[in-house]
Amino acid sequence: MSTHVFDQALALTAQAEGDYLGASHPAYWNMVGPYGGITAATLLNAVMQHPKRLGVPVALTVNYASALGAGPFRVVAKPVRTNRSTQHWTVELWQTDAQGDDGVVTTATALTALPRTTWGVDEVAMPAVPPPSAVPPVPLFKGVEWIQRYEVRPVSGGIPRVWDGGGTTSLSQLWVRDAEPRPLDHLSLAALCDVFYPRVWLRRATQVPAGTVSMTVYFHASAEQLDATGTGCLFAQAQAQAIRNGFFDQSAQLWNEAGQLLATSHQVVYYKA
């Protein structure tokens, strides 16, 4: 069985405990660097691979401090605090740039915890939308590589067809999953949280340079819910809350087809205007 392209892109080789070598993968290339979602998943993978890891991911914050380029990089994951049932992590991605300078390109913090079962409720219900089978997949941005790795079925808020400055909303809703089927896990869920194009493009119907500078993911999915989701579609929606002075935020929710809220995510995005 061949390795899924997502797992190829995430692959890390341990040099020492918590110290890994990886490389940017061309299959997830964005305009000027790797897709932010694959970088988030790679940093989380360094935690998942760590021999001292306790439990499963609860929270992940990834800061895109500088442009990640093609070629090799180093990921260092450190459990800074281990409690009885929770563990706090710091992660850094280092890369040597074209000038030969080695520097921190991405930072992250993560929280893992032993799974527990408690009383619970979903407070945000999945909107009533047509099932994935009723929404045709749309080939988006044929020139961008990472988009080809996903099957995207836009329900609302697709990329504007005309850039006329006439936008009225920043809400996008879509069904999405790996184009090549792969059972959902925390890594692919983290990557999917970054699947949305810049909200300012939609709200303003204007294409401007934009890039995520920090993303947080909260994982709500239990192992059973991940297993039950399998290779099914996720319903993903994202909306900006404030767009102002060069940065906007985005709030996102991802449900499985059964309507279970698997992850919530937020990011702040730099934009030019």
Place this chain on the structure above:
Amino acid sequence: MSTHVFDQALALTAQAEGDYLGASHPAYWNMVGPYGGITAATLLNAVMQHPKRLGVPVALTVNYASALGAGPFRVVAKPVRTNRSTQHWTVELWQTDAQGDDGVVTTATALTALPRTTWGVDEVAMPAVPPPSAVPPVPLFKGVEWIQRYEVRPVSGGIPRVWDGGGTTSLSQLWVRDAEPRPLDHLSLAALCDVFYPRVWLRRATQVPAGTVSMTVYFHASAEQLDATGTGCLFAQAQAQAIRNGFFDQSAQLWNEAGQLLATSHQVVYYKA
């Protein structure tokens, strides 16, 4: 002029560049440690005091890795990446525990950026609610110290009067400001993002042990908006999205009286059940 109690609580003494001494302040004491909001503001203050700081806060993520106790602590703030207009920070709070072990108690990452003026829009409008003058301030939790530092005017979703398991929503809305007037800045805005009591208490009308494990704040306020807000009230609302298996998330928005969205915030909270 005497120093405001909030500034007393945040006070840091530099030992070396980016290396500070501080101490837990009794005026912001919660049940078993300091109010999480004052800790968030203290870590941000280490960034604000740093001589190499570029710009103003855009994003802050604080991870409450272990219980912070009374007494002195050390805060180390490091600019890990400085770009032309943005700067990425890591911050750690260290404390020696009762057993004499020195360890990381809180971690944070932050993003600062040079202010710019661009096209913008608020995507989430402030709900139509009565003005602060029409909502009487309510003394909450007389036994908890930090609550006394705020003037709170609950609009909806106040702390349940009966714990009968009959809750139906996790939404709380309130007007809030420092009880002793202090002009709003990034530090007090960060602290206010943690002002909400645990969402699971409201949704389930059941009081269970709960504590924030990670909080992210996105700052949307410009210097002009902070100045215009001054000592006025903020309208703050928070709602859970998913409550499940020992953790829930919370999404929050804070507007000034003029209806400008000054900050959005998210947190994930541990709870027993």
